[in-house]
Amino acid sequence: MKLKPQKFADYATIAFPAGMLTVFFVIPFGIMIAVSFFQRVQGAFYEPAFVFENYARFLTGFFGGILGFSIGLAALVAVVSVVLAFPFTYILTRMSRQAQVVWLVFLLSVLSLSEVLIGFGWSTLLSRTAGITNLLVSLGIMDKPMSLSPGFGAVMTGMVYQTFPYTVLVLYPALSRLDPSLVEAARTLGSGPVRSFANVVVPALRNSIVSTLIMVFVFALGCYLLPQLLGKPSHWTLSVLITDQAIYQSNMPFAAAMAVFLVLVSLSLVAISLLYGKKEHAA
Amino acid sequence: MINKFVLRLFLGSLVLFLSAPLVVVAGVSFNEKKSLSFPPQGFSLDWYAQIFTDDGWRQALFNSVGVAIGASCLSVIVAFPLAWFLWRFHAPWARIVQVLGLAPFILPPVITALGFLSFWTTAGAYGQPWTVVISHGIFFVTLPLVTLTLGFDAVDDSLVEAAATMGADDKTILRTVILPLILPYIISGMAFAFVLSLNEYIVAYMAVGFTVETLPIKIFNSLRYGYTPTMASVTVLFVAVAVIVFGLIARFGDLPRLLGAWRHDEDG
Numbered sequence: 001m002k003l004k005p006q007k008f009a010d011y012a013t014i015a016f017p018a019g020m021l022t023v024f025f026v027i028p029f030g031i032m033i034a035v036s037f038f039q040r041v042q043g044a045f046y047e048p049a050f051v052f053e054n055y056a057r058f059l060t061g062f063f064g065g066i067l068g069f070s071i072g073l074a075a076l077v078a079v080v081s082v083v084l085a086f087p088f089t090y091i092l093t094r095m096s097r098q099a100q101v102v103w104l105v106f107l108l109s110v111l112s113l114s115e116v117l118i119g120f121g122w123s124t125l126l127s128r129t130a131g132i133t134n135l136l137v138s139l140g141i142m143d144k145p146m147s148l149s150p151g152f153g154a155v156m157t158g159m160v161y162q163t164f165p166y167t168v169l170v171l172y173p174a175l176s177r178l179d180p181s182l183v184e185a186a187r188t189l190g191s192g193p194v195r196s197f198a199n200v201v202v203p204a205l206r207n208s209i210v211s212t213l214i215m216v217f218v219f220a221l222g223c224y225l226l227p228q229l230l231g232k233p234s235h236w237t238l239s240v241l242i243t244d245q246a247i248y249q250s251n252m253p254f255a256a257a258m259a260v261f262l263v264l265v266s267l268s269l270v271a272i273s274l275l276y277g278k279k280e281h282a283a
Numbered sequence: 284m285i286n287k288f289v290l291r292l293f294l295g296s297l298v299l300f301l302s303a304p305l306v307v308v309a310g311v312s313f314n315e316k317k318s319l320s321f322p323p324q325g326f327s328l329d330w331y332a333q334i335f336t337d338d339g340w341r342q343a344l345f346n347s348v349g350v351a352i353g354a355s356c357l358s359v360i361v362a363f364p365l366a367w368f369l370w371r372f373h374a375p376w377a378r379i380v381q382v383l384g385l386a387p388f389i390l391p392p393v394i395t396a397l398g399f400l401s402f403w404t405t406a407g408a409y410g411q412p413w414t415v416v417i418s419h420g421i422f423f424v425t426l427p428l429v430t431l432t433l434g435f436d437a438v439d440d441s442l443v444e445a446a447a448t449m450g451a452d453d454k455t456i457l458r459t460v461i462l463p464l465i466l467p468y469i470i471s472g473m474a475f476a477f478v479l480s481l482n483e484y485i486v487a488y489m490a491v492g493f494t495v496e497t498l499p500i501k502i503f504n505s506l507r508y509g510y511t512p513t514m515a516s517v518t519v520l521f522v523a524v525a526v527i528v529f530g531l532i533a534r535f536g537d538l539p540r541l542l543g544a545w546r547h548d549e550d551g
Contacts, residue, residue: 002373010368014377017365017424021383024421028398035401088297091290093544101533104542109525110301114482114499117518120506121304124515130311130321132303161300173543193286222391224485229506239393243485246397247492259397266390 036256046253054257070237073227074220077159078213081220084160085167086209090201092168093176111165119229122158123149126230154230159223167216174208175201207276214273218266238262305522312515319510330516340513343501347481350415350497355476357420359427359469366431367457370438381428388425392485395422400489410494418490419480426479427472430541434468435461471532471541478528482521 005011039049057063092103113121124130126149133145148154182204186196202209224239236244238258246255307321315325334340365384369377387395399418403409438461446456484499492500498521502514532538 002371005368005372005374010372013364014368014380017361017368017384018380020361020421021380021424024402024417025383025387025395025398028395028402031401031405032394032398084297087293091294097539101538104538105526105529105533106301108529109522112478112482112525112529113521114484114502116484116499116503116506117308117482117521118304120502120514120518121308124311124319124321125304125307127319130307130319134321161304164297164301169542176539176544218389218391222393224391224393225503239391242393242397243489246400246489252401255397256401259394262391263394266394270389 032256033260035252036260038253038256040251040253054253055261057254057257058261066236066238066241069235070221070239073155073159073235073237074217074223077156077163077220078217080156080160081163081167081216082171082209082213085164085171086202086212087197089168089171089175090197093172093178107165107168110161111169115162115223115225116229118158118162119226122154122161122226122230126154126157149230150232150235152231152235155227155235158226158230159220162223162226163216163220166219167212170212170215171208174205178204211273211276214269214276218269221262221266305518308515308518312512312519314512317512319512330512331520333513334516334520337513339496339501340498340517343496343498346412346495347497347499350419350487351477351480353416354419354423354480355473357416358424358476359473361420361424362427362431362472363469366428366435367461369432370435371453384424384428387422392422392483396486396489399486403490410491412491412495415487415491415495415497418486419476419483422483422486423476423479426475427469430468430472430475431465433541434465437468438464467536468541471536474528474532478525481524 005014034048035046036054037050037052038046039051039053040046058067092100095103125132126147128145128147131145131148133142133148136142137145178201182200183196186200187193191199221237222239223237224243227235227237228240239262242255242258242262245251245258310321310323311319312330313323313326313328314320314330315323315327318324334344362384365380368374369381399414400409403411403414403418408414442460442464443456446460451459482499484497484503487495487497488500488503496504498517502517505511505514529538532541
């Protein structure tokens with residue numbers, strides 16, 4: 001039986017986490033929003049002001065191009081990841097418990113890898129001297145080894161590599177809770193495993209798929225290093241640009257304005273995905 | 284027959300895709316010379332020794348491990364009272380604090396990183412080594428918060444009621460009944476935070492990038508000047524740590540449940 005907190009001591013327990021999160025998460029956030037209206041000072045950092053010029057730069061073609069590319073790339077990565085991860089996660093949840101655990105340890109290990117390490121790993125795998133093309137040459141498929149990175153394909157591959165384990169883990173709860181009798185019924189009625197998957201499992205989890213697509217899209221939007229390590233400057237995304245402006249161009253106000261924009265986009269998308277998830281829960 | 288073959292092919296290609304970069308990195312880490320080539324030429328463990336003998340790499344390793352230990356402890360210290368309060372009391376407003384605890388993990392990491400950069404600059408503590416411990420501790424609070432929430436949900440109410448009937452107060456119940464029951468969830472939340480903190484780059488870089496070098500920062504900095512084989516051996520070390528830690532969680536805990544699976548025989 002849950003009680004309403006009454007005594008001072010009851011509130012004291014939540015005061016510490018609430019205080020910590022306010023001081024070190026809400027206030028930094030507030031400062032960032034404030035900085036986004038500040039004026040940049042050449043040669044120094046920035047000075048307090050209330051200007052919209054940082055936001056006005058969104059209207060330039062340069063920014064529009066980066067935004068369009070970021071959204072397109074994240075959407076493509078999300079679709080590829082979900083298309084690969086959905087059937088995989090379904091198969092995973094039907095495996096023996098032991099096999100599931102082995103896969104989960106493997107996926108978690110890949111997921112926890114730093115973007116720096118993923119970028120390094122793929123740039124090595126796609127390099128001329130140590131890369132996959134050497135294997136193709138020794139098999140006689142290619143004439144001489146070549147470098148496949150930097151390039152759009154390399155960025156895509158690296159990002160799908162990073163988002164795939166995340167996608168599986170987002171889908172895992174929904175798929176492992178799917179009532180097995182649904183599929184059994186379809187099988188009893190004579191449809192094969194592929195058809196029962198396509199006609200029963202996919203429609204039953206339509207909302208989960210949509211909310212997962214959005215979650216993975218937001219995750220891919222946050223990818224800050226891979227486009228820089230595996231791509232050319234034309235493959236830079238909003239997250240890369242924010243880091244670049246904040247650290248290398250020392251233009252904090254502009255970086256903050258872009259970050260505020262990114263928060264708004266991400267939050268509204270997460271809200272939509274939560275609504276979708278809820279609908280299915282109620283159904 | 285064909286279905287089984289397609290299934291094997293699909294799973295096999297996924298294993299290949301997920302392990303290929305790691306295999307190549309492991310391969311180049313054994314190269315005898317300082318060159319980036321695969322299959323490796325010669326065999327040497329020098330690049331592993333380098334992590335501990337080279338001053339720069341050893342310092343980065345110590346920095347990373349120190350930050351990860353501090354941050355994972357802090358994240359549990361913040362998450363525990365919050366998860367306990369949410370479980371013990373009925374207070375809808377407390378959900379706001381819960382959302383704050385989940386937010387750093389859902390938002391793109393660049394945003395949290397930039398928030399910390401502006402915060403520490405404003406507070407005049409920019410570049411102080413301890414700021415990264417707090418930054419990571421808050422950034423990863425989500426992980427112990429999620430595992431602890433699951434842990435508290437799994438506590439059998441009748442045990443708590445029995446203890447209360449026998450006259451135990453909240454504090455005694457917490458210490459003698461609840462703490463032993465949720466200890467595995469504390470440890471796994473802490474372990475998740477530890478591994479992720481070890482690997483984290485952008486928040487650490489924005490908080491202390493110019494004064495403290497953690498391993499991911501050092502690898503990134505070295506990448507800009509070309510290739511050093513020590514990057515490869517550090518990567519292998521990181522993968523090994525992750526596999527060991529998650530393997531231990533799986534061995535002593537219920538990994539599928541931690542990740543949100545319900546067992547069908549437990550429903551109802």
